[in-house]
Amino acid sequence: MALSKHLASFTTQCEKQVGSAIRSLRLEFKNKLSLPIFTGSRIEGENSSAISVALVDAFTGEVITIGPVSSLKVEMVVLHGDFEVGEDGNWTADEFKNYIVKERDGKRSLLTGDVFVDLKGGIGVVGELIFTDNSSWTRSRKFRLGARIADGHCNGIRIREAKTEPFMVKDHRGELYKKHYPPSLDDEVWRLEKIGKDGAFHKRLSLSNINTVKEFLMLFWRDSSRLRNILGSGMSARMWEVTVDHARTCFLGDEVHVYYPNGQRKTGFVFNVVGEALGTYSEQQFIPLTDLQNSAKIEALTLVKQASDHWNDVVTYEKDEILGTSLPEPSISFYGTENLFSSFPSPIKNDAFGFAHSGILSPDVFPMSIRDFDTFPHDSHSASLFDECSSQAFISEENFRYLPTHDLISGSPADLLVKVGHTKPRRIWKTLSVVFMFIRRIVITMKTGAQNLD
Template sequence: MVGEEVERALTKFAPPKVGGIRSSPRKIQGPDQQNLRLQFRNKLALPLFTGSKVEGEQGSAIHVVLQNTNTGHVVTSGPEASAKLDIVVLEGDFTADDEENWTQEEFENYMVRERDGKRPLLTGELSVTLKDGVGTLGELTFTDNSSWIRSRKFRLGVRLASGQCEGMRIREAKTEAFTVKDHRGELYKKHYPPALNDEVWRLDKIGKDGAFHKRLNQANVVTVEDFLRLVVMDPQRLRNILGNGMSNKMWEGTVEHAKTCVLSGKLHVYYADEKQNIGVIFNNIFQLMGLIADGSYMSVDSLSDSEKVYVDKLVKVAYENWENVVEYDGEALIGVKNYQAKGFDSHTSDPFGGRNFHSQGPSLNHQNGYTHTNYL
């Protein structure tokens, strides 16, 4: 009797038989395998336009990683770390939180295909292979705008390609929602980052032919370079040009966008004496870079407080006499190869030859919520 009871109990745990043959037991996944997900590492550069390359912020490549959600670490080994992924388009209203563990079916329900009679919605390199758990998306282009779907926005998504890591659940990744506009709108789009010679309306919050654009042009602030130079030399004047219609938040956003601009290698020097023994060095947006004294270059950071007082005064004079500033190619000027900080003796004679400077220099100040200094 006892033997029969034991046998009956064991049969409850035995896998069922199919066609007289016992089926293989299901593979039990380890805790790491049950908690893997794909994740985009950077955001997209927005807005997006049909026919234009999909890129990361500031023109960077778009990266996706395989992550262990238990540890937050990138999974660098195992077959899953070299899996092939498919890139798809999703509805913008797939709003599940990134920390949620949605199902494969839920993800696929939000996938978007092209409109009838249209070209494939997304073209280019529609797959990416992970290497040590990291993948870099190739060229991708949208062929249609997003105005025709219910949310009027798309997302990019990545998922395991068919046949990859079978029996293993790796949660898909999705980007933030974004609008795709027709290519003709690109003529008016902002640049990230802006170029020095871009017209000033390429900056955030300044619309082409709008009130801010017209005011800036009337003040001869035509390019992004002009804008940045005024940010450095006289931010309050620039703030007054834009007027009260630009809020502090808008102002900060516009300035921050302008400051992402890549500067050229040009340098400008204002010499304090005819022998050119002492001079202050500016970059091409008139930002103070350092000092040349007796053939040695000193960065702003290396100057003592008393030296900075002298430099402040010289910067003020330079701004008032900009026609006397000499322009150099950056590499040619820094033929001055001594980068060691060579200090002044603040207890001896005035290193600037005793010139009578104004007492107020362009020192650190706070204006309209924006911290401004000529030592940026």
């Protein structure tokens, strides 16, 4: 009996020793860090979560929730960003220690706050942890955050340390002075590119009561020359372009304004919240500024600038109510074999005011005239037909036999683009709509084995 008890005790001790020898534990960060990180600011995980570290079984990946090791004290340290030793996780405790970054001479501890974390059930939640110095002075210009236990061992069991991905730590003033992408209308004007906080441009703008991005844009659209003069010759043409482009990335909201001069409700002049003229609005039809004749365009630009002085004659609409009444620009590919009509609007649809109209070549939507097609060769037949388009609801296939097509099927798609390249976008759309109808007729004729296009 004594011998049996001795052998049983000996076996149990051997099993424990073997188990300790083969067991492998490691620390790991359970979430990624929220970047960028600035000095003086709390280090957080993604989505503003607290950083957590866990003790897991290296073989199974399961958290060790029971036993003495599940309640260990973990130390948070700073590592060099170029710590790439043992990418398979088999670095030694000494190798890990050699990559720990110490503070610069005369500086306080590089990492302050809750640098020690107690594990509870194998998981520890990091409290307030703050960098006191940036990473630009290190050899890699980056840090890693590390987690370890003293000596890297517990009761003879090796516990591998954890490390994060490398990241930069920037000075806190970088956060205070950083630009916004995109800026908001209520942002202070120095949030724009090329305008430094308390710099010369910022001071010039402040003296002219231009303090926000919205005020900057409003003056830009009302009197860009004055805004340019306020900034002065110190702002180069390139800097001016960058600043304005950045400002124009603002989200302008879902409202537009329509100015009806003298209180009449016939023709209104549409502009957005910063005073940018967008076009005209008449008989429930929006016409973009780019589609207006020069004289009408000048009138729109002039009257929109006067709108702020006659606000009683301005009506505010939801953007979709006004801009939604115009047809969307089609996405047309000139190459490949896709159906040329696949991106056309549906034949009949209701606009934002509930009126049904044709989506393709209706004179109500695409009022056509000969000048709209002056980039294409046409004879008396085509001129006659184009005149008919202004009064007909649709171009019937019967009409195609009067149209010249030999010029449309010769050359490459690039040649076609050259022919219409100098026209305005909506005019190109109108023109190409008819061209595609020509092509459709040609394809139909070829499929039926016709010998000529007449």
